[in-house]
Amino acid sequence: AEGSSCPEDVEALVTGADAMAAFKAGNVEELYELLDTLGSGHFGVVKRCRERGTGTFYAAKFVKTRKCRGSLRGLGREQVEREVGILQQLEHPNIMRLYDLFASKAEMVLVLELICGGELFDFIAAKEMLTEAEAIEFLEQILRGVAYMHSQHIAHFDLKPENIMLLEKDVPNPKIKIIDFGLAQKLEDGTTFKSLCGTPQYIAPEVINYEPLSSATDMWSIGVITYILLSGMSPFQGETDAETLTNVVAGSYEFENKYFSQTSEMAKDFIGQLLVKEPGDRMTAAESLVHPWIKPLSRKQVAN
Numbered sequence: 531a532e533g534s535s536c537p538e539d540v541e542a543l544v545t546g547a548d549a550m551a552a553f554k555a556g557n558v559e560e561l562y563e564l565l566d567t568l569g570s571g572h573f574g575v576v577k578r579c580r581e582r583g584t585g586t587f588y589a590a591k592f593v594k595t596r597k598c599r600g601s602l603r604g605l606g607r608e609q610v611e612r613e614v615g616i617l618q619q620l621e622h623p624n625i626m627r628l629y630d631l632f633a634s635k636a637e638m639v640l641v642l643e644l645i646c647g648g649e650l651f652d653f654i655a656a657k658e659m660l661t662e663a664e665a666i667e668f669l670e671q672i673l674r675g676v677a678y679m680h681s682q683h684i685a686h687f688d689l690k691p692e693n694i695m696l697l698e699k700d701v702p703n704p705k706i707k708i709i710d711f712g713l714a715q716k717l718e719d720g721t722t723f724k725s726l727c728g729t730p731q732y733i734a735p736e737v738i739n740y741e742p743l744s745s746a747t748d749m750w751s752i753g754v755i756t757y758i759l760l761s762g763m764s765p766f767q768g769e770t771d772a773e774t775l776t777n778v779v780a781g782s783y784e785f786e787n788k789y790f791s792q793t794s795e796m797a798k799d800f801i802g803q804l805l806v807k808e809p810g811d812r813m814t815a816a817e818s819l820v821h822p823w824i825k826p827l828s829r830k831q832v833a834n
């Protein structure tokens with residue numbers, strides 16, 4: 531799975547202070563027993579932990595913070611505080627919950643809802659691809675979480691299967707949790723946000739063209755995710771990142787018969803209304819939730 535490019539080159543023209551977080555100054559180990567490491571990446575290290583007072587399990591995300599402004603190691607504290615300010619505004623069953631916060635000189639710790647089902651990315655990889663009914667099950671949850679996020683004027687800006695996890699996986703209807711708000715932004719009226727961040731195969735043309743980003747930028751990523759859920763293929767993936775970015779800017783993709791011969795016209799219409807170059811012409815998350823592929827008007831329309 532590709533990593534998201536570094537948020538350092540974010541030129542956030544967003545104004546307005548994010549909600550400052552109330553970080554505890556103490557040591558996280560005074561209140562939580564640290565257990566095994568669950569994973570690591572650009573975001574830091576995630577460990578399973580158990581709250582000493584209640585025995586409840588959580589995930590603790592450790593982020594090294596920069597010792598000084600010029601340092602290239604670690605993230606700026608204001609970057610983590612922005613992510614935390616955003617997480618504190620979100621409470622939805624399909625968005626992972628933030629419970630506690632700790633800060634020391636060298637690192638900040640976010641105590642989060644523990645998610646045990648792994649990444650949607652791995653779930654798809656294990657199944658090659660999904661039936662339309664399975665894809666709709668996941669997509670409806672993703673769209674509910676994204677529609678809620680957008681209703682709070684927050685955009686994720688890094689939606690991809692690796693950042694969509696399953697609360698548990700060996701259950702009939704796995705529950706989706708959206709994670710990693712490291713690139714998320716509060717979309718304030720009257721301000722423009724531009725960024726060169728994201729992962730090439732999921733980013734929208736406006737990101738590459740360094741044009742203003744919006745909640746529509748997330749909807750392009752959902753179009754890419756839907757294409758992958760149904761085919762196991764990535765619509766704009768090239769041999770190199772440069773080729774991928776060229777394909778995205780050209781908006782050139784197709785429903786290859788080899789992978790889409792069994793796919794309904796309704797599903798292709800859903801994707802087609804998201805992979806639209808002009809952000810203002812894309813379906814919103816709320817509109818996607820009532821698209822006939824997601825919300826059939828009658829049983830006979832239900833996909834296989």
Ligand SMILES: COc1cc(-c2ccc3ncc(-c4cccc([C@@H](O)NCCN(C)C)c4)n3n2)ccc1O
Nearest residue numbers: 568569570573576589642643644645692709710711
């Ligand atoms: C809040 O931001 C994040 C939360 C998490 C998170 C939250 C709850 C949680 N429960 C279990 C896990 C987990 C379990 C196995 C691997 C990982 C992680 O290394 N890979 C998934 C993250 N993605 C960014 C590739 C994370 N997580 N990860 C991961 C990255 C984040 O940037």
